[in-house]
Amino acid sequence: MDEERDGESCSPGGEEANGRIEQQNGNNTVLEEATETAAESSPGEHDYTYWPSVRFNVPPNRNYHFSAQFRDSAYSNNFHKGVKWSPDGSCFLSSSEDNKLRLFSLPDYYDGCDPSAYSVAPGTDSYGASVVVDEGEPIYDFCWYPYMSSSDPASCVFATTTRDHPIHLWDATSSTLRCTYRAYDAVDEITAAISVAFNSDGTKIFAGYNKCIRVFNVHRPGRDFKQYSTLKGNKEGQTGIISAIAFSPSHTGMLATGSFSQTTAIYREDNMELLYLLHGQEGGITHDGLVHIYDLQTGQWISGFQAASDTVNGFSFHPFLPMAVSSSGHRRFQAPDEEDNNFHLSDNENCVSVWRFSCDSSAAETGDNNES
DSSP: OHHHHHHHHSOTTTHHHHHHHHTHHHHHHHHHHHHHHHHHSOSOSOOOSOOOOBOTTSOOEEEEEEOGGGOBTTBTTOOEEEEEEOTTSSEEEEEETTSEEEEEEOOTTOOSOOOSOOOOOTTOOSSOOSEEEEOSSOEEEEEEOTTOBTTBGGGOEEEEEETTSOEEEEETTTOOEEEEEOOBOTTSOBOOOSEEEEOTTSSEEEEEEBTEEEEEETTSOBSOOEEEESBOTTSOBOOSBEEEEEEOTTOOSEEEEEETTSOEEEEETTTOOEEEEEOOOOSOOOOSSEEEEEOTTTOOEEEEEEOOSSOEEEEEEOSSSSEEEEEEOOOOOOOTTOOOOSOOOOTTSSOEEEEEOOBOHHHHHHHHHHHO
16 A cells, blocks of 8 residues: 555656656666765765866856746746756756756866856857756755766766655656655655755765654665654754755765754764754845855955846855856745736846856966976
């Protein structure tokens, strides 16, 4: 009885979804092999003898820009929710209010060294999305498999969580559903995660819910999970919905979570022991369209640049090139006396841009001399 209901709950596609889930064991075996291969290698896939010194005090150049393909008459109030580079740097993934995720591949000929800014005609995009995934429901969060590599199709996956649905694992090359990870509430109904993240070695998916975190084994899709309450018996701990999860990139076995209760917590990954509970967050950041850069060693502001004409809601650095990608947009409200339902936006509103930072020429010359 459970198997029949689980198959139906994986996707709104009915019989099509059942067919996809019947193949999940085979796909999952391939992903498990990819994980084992990745675990044998070092965490950093790209081994470089020279790292350029990036000049963050100089505004970056915009190399690619995308806005036209996000204008849809059916979603006149469309806006972005975030953007993330893939772990191998070959592409980036954006999420938007129209319930779609769009994957943009970085052109093969681009090496990050072209000093000229890329320009396109007004109202046009640099190029189109390679893959579009339509979730059908509002997207809460998404994340890449940490060992994703475009040279290994089995590892090209990302996870999403949407309203009233389980966690989906999507194939980034074919936009097909690999499998689902399902959590149930006290009345045995599917409950949607608000945040989602892979752990550092890619073997588990951590998902944030109301006052709890559920942990899924990547190699065992379905309804098997471990649940950890963020509140202890004495009511101490992190309250509210767990809205963000991030793992330490240095593989220290720690993760940070943020909640709607304006607290940030640090946990141990192996047993979810609460290490620190941080208070003090009082409100959100500004919505001026600027990206600000700070020196972590001194805490001083270094520079800033205008990334968009509306809210910048996503910013992600390339894993090894001096590049970054930004996304912008926010919900707009129509005035009562306006008859036109369409919002007339400029190219710098509700957009995605790829930026290239300048490098220190003296450091580059030193690197060339060392190689020769």
